[in-house]
Amino acid sequence: MASMNSGHPFCDPVFDIRGKVVLIAGAGGGLGQVIAESLSARGAKLVLFDSNPEKIMEIAARIPEAVTETASITDSMAIEKAVHLAVETFGELNGAINSTGIFSMGESALLEEAEFRKCIDINLTGAFLFSQATMKAMKENGGRIIHLASVSSFVSNTHYAAYASSKAALSHLVRVLGREWAPFNILVNAIGPAMVETPMSAGNLQDPEYRENVLSVIPAGRLGLAEDLIGTVILLLSNGGSFIAGQTIYVDGGRTLV
Numbered sequence: 001m002a003s004m005n006s007g008h009p010f011c012d013p014v015f016d017i018r019g020k021v022v023l024i025a026g027a028g029g030g031l032g033q034v035i036a037e038s039l040s041a042r043g044a045k046l047v048l049f050d051s052n053p054e055k056i057m058e059i060a061a062r063i064p065e066a067v068t069e070t071a072s073i074t075d076s077m078a079i080e081k082a083v084h085l086a087v088e089t090f091g092e093l094n095g096a097i098n099s100t101g102i103f104s105m106g107e108s109a110l111l112e113e114a115e116f117r118k119c120i121d122i123n124l125t126g127a128f129l130f131s132q133a134t135m136k137a138m139k140e141n142g143g144r145i146i147h148l149a150s151v152s153s154f155v156s157n158t159h160y161a162a163y164a165s166s167k168a169a170l171s172h173l174v175r176v177l178g179r180e181w182a183p184f185n186i187l188v189n190a191i192g193p194a195m196v197e198t199p200m201s202a203g204n205l206q207d208p209e210y211r212e213n214v215l216s217v218i219p220a221g222r223l224g225l226a227e228d229l230i231g232t233v234i235l236l237l238s239n240g241g242s243f244i245a246g247q248t249i250y251v252d253g254g255r256t257l258v
């Protein structure tokens with residue numbers, strides 16, 4: 001039977017992101033790439049930001065209507081440059097997604113000070129600088145800021161002192177900014193995935209015991225997929241997310257229930 005919409009691709013106005021201008025930091029990463037491709041396929045215009053020039057060029061080549069900036073998220077001037085690029089190229093900035101990050105794992109008693117500091121610098125201070133620079137371009141018309149937090153914002157895996165602290169603090173930063181900037185219609189939220197096999201996690205997941213331990217605390221019985229996050233990303237960018245502020249939405253197969 002022919003559907004009423006046959007010949008007319010249906011776009012639900014609740015989740016419509018066509019024409020939205022979105023800056024994606026960490027766009028060269030395992031999650032960032034899938035997010036970038038998924039948003040582009042739904043008509044978003046993208047500025048792709050990452051510290052890895054090869055990865056960013058590789059992903060940009062696959063995406064129409066995208067411009068790029070290569071720098072660290074800890075460099076506030078560089079983020080401002082990327083924001084200006086969005087406004088100059090596409091006229092405005094509607095959304096900003098931070099999917100940068102580094103992982104750290106090690107016995108807390110032996111963890112190097114430099115590693116702890118680096119994790120906080122990129123995962124937390126970088127997220128703050130990214131929020132600050134992107135909100136300036138959203139003050140007139142409002143906008144959406146989304147950070148990739150983690151189930152580690154909530155659960156206390158041993159040997160995750162640096163990473164889990166950075167992610168818990170990030171989720172709380174999102175609460176503070178969510179409250180402070182909601183009056184400007186700038187909605188700040190986070191997504192907390194369970195483990196997904198990406199360049200960040202692939203090395204550790206090669207160890208069968210580690211993989212088994214990870215799976216044993218995910219009630220859904222599998223690792224996450226980058227694609228699992230897309231519905232939540234679209235929700236938080238679209239009309240559907242108009243009244244969501246300061247939340248970390250866990251997309252985790254139940255990991256935070258354990």
Ligand SMILES: NC(=O)c1ccc[n+]([C@@H]2O[C@H](COP(=O)([O-])OP(=O)(O)OC[C@H]3O[C@@H](n4cnc5c(N)ncnc54)[C@H](O)[C@@H]3O)[C@@H](O)[C@H]2O)c1
Binds near residue numbers: 032101126148150192
């Ligand atoms: N993969 C997982 O299991 C998982 C689970 C929960 C949360 N997360 C979070 O999701 C985000 C993305 O993770 P991923 O799995 O795609 O990791 P990834 O390592 O595949 O990608 C991270 C990207 O960030 C970039 N990056 C790193 N440091 C940077 C910096 N200082 N400035 C700019 N770019 C920088 C890297 O070049 C890379 O392209 C991270 O915040 C991560 O903590 C990942």
